[in-house]
Every structure is written in C-alpha cells, then in structure tokens.
Amino acid sequence: MNAVLCFMLLGGVIYAGLHGNMEAVSQAALAGGTDALRLVLDLMGGFLFFGGVIRLLEDAGVVSALVRVLHRPLGWLFSEPLEQEAMEAITENLAANMLGVSNAATPMGIRAAKALNRAGQNTPTAALCLFLVINATSVQLVPTTVLSLRYAAGSAQPESILLPSLAASGVSTGLGILLCKLIESRRRRG
C-alpha cells in the first residue's frame, strides 16, 4: 500500500508540475482531510446502528447458533481431519465474518492460523491456504458499510445491491475454493 500511496502522491505532484496543475493539486491536498471527516460522518450512522444491532445478535447467541450450523459443512470442506481447536476457531471466525462481527473474527482467525501451523513450518498447509482464501474473498452476508454509504448518498433503492453483492461474493469465494482444491489435488498426484 505504501508503494501505491507514494505513486499517487509523487506521480500526482510531478505530473501536475509538468502540466501546470499545481494550484489544483494544492487545493485538492487540503480538501482531502475535510472529505475524510465528511465520509466518517456519513458512515457514522451505519457504524453506530449496525454496531449496536450486531452486538445484540451476538449477545443473543446468534453467532454460536451459526457456528453449530456451519460445523458439518466446514468439516466436509476441509476434507482432511483437523484438530478440534483449529476446526472450532475456523468455524467461529467464519461465522463472525458472515455476520460482520469483525472484532470477534480477527482474534479467532489468528487462533485458527496458529492452530493450523502447529508444526511451525514456514509454508502454509493446504488447510491454512483454503482458510485464508475463504477469508480473503469475503463471506459477509450483509455488506453493512456499503449499505450505510448508499443510504447516505440518497439512493432510491439502497438495498437493491444486497442480492447481487451476495451472489458476486459467492462467485469469488466459490472460485477461490475450487482453485485451492484443484491446485492441491494436482500437487498430490505429482
């Protein structure tokens, strides 16, 4: 990310210098911070509301209910037998991620990653690769932040993206899982 920021800032300044756009760049540089604060205000309604609702759901035991539902399909997905602790941490991480409880998801994910690398190797196992790919392709069922921004932007149908977003998310996670399985089965064969 540092390289990208460096490219955008330095590239922007140099390009503006060559094309005589420096005035606009100076103005833009100062406007950025104000825009950030405005964006936080736009997000705040959603963050406060969903923060509260998600906490309610968590305290009502919805995450642990989802953990019970996910247990069997995940066991099947991570075909090789994993130790109890790893499987539990994986399930809890994914359940929290699906519901958007990010502060619960990260510690669980770290526990899962550690449990999956008990041997202390420097290369991730097939199970760890699969777990990370699932995590990196998003499993959140309701994209609360996107929803908040769409409401704040005055959309006539803010929720019209829920189904497409879920479908696109399914495609990305599905392809990720498929590729992992293909690569591993190829490696095993030779």
Added chain:
Amino acid sequence: MIGWLLGISILLACWKRVDLFRSFSRGAKEGFENAMGIMPALAVTLISIRVFEASGIMKELSAFLSPLAAGMGLPPGVMPLLLLRPLSGSASLSLLNDILRQYGPDSRTGLVASAMMGSGETILYTCAVYLSAAGISKSRYIIPVALAGWLAGCVAAGLFFPESFA
C-alpha cells in the same frame, strides 16, 4: 431490510433476556470507535486520491483502463475500485463513496461498484495479518487465487446489472 433486521434482533434479544440498553450501547460505542479509528487512514487515502485526480493523471489512467473495463463487461468508472479494493480498505471505501456521489448510487456504475465492494476483501492485509500471526512468511498460491476470485466476483457484479439496466 434494516427495519426487519432491527425488529428480529430486538425480538431475539428480548427472548434471550439480553440487557437491551447495555448491549446496544456497547455495540454502538464499538462502532463509534471503529469509525473514528479509520478516520486518519481515510484522510491519508483521500488526500492521495484527490491529489491524483487533480493532477490530471487519473484521466489518462482511466483512458488507458477503459478498454479493459469494456472487456470485463464493467462500466469504466469502477476500474479504480477494482485496482484498489484488494490493497486497502480505507482507499476502497473512499473510492466507493466518490463513485456513489459522482455517478449516483442508482446508476449502473454506482450499483456495480456497490456490489463489487460488498463481494471483496482487503486481500493483502488479511493474508499478512494471519500469516504473520502464524509465523509464516511464504504465502504460496493464496494471493493469486484470492485475486482470481475477486476478478470473477467483479465480472459477476457487472453481469447482475446489464448495460441496458440504467
């Protein structure tokens, strides 16, 4: 949907005898802290994005990328999001907001961008956090596979809102 979600969670919470006020306000506090916590990162990325746009390179980059967008069946306006979503959560959030404001939340560009954002993750950050926690430095095929998933998700988002849509 939000109204139903609220109703269902209140019902569940009452049924499970959760302390409604305490639970909700604790969650809201976490939400507040999260929003304020990402503010500095949003400032850095928004300043970079604004400088990049004002300099005029953004236009050249867009012109360069628009055939690629056409090839993937995506509106050209979502291309910056396609590039930055896997790299940075704050940058992609800023970009999505800009897209919603510039093209309108119910335009094809706004809809596709929203669906893309909801279907993606900050791939590099996620991998870095979990792998380093496990003391692993090699990432094998994780990043290319996750990126392939991301691109497929983007194409799917584009297909959901066909050209004729809006």
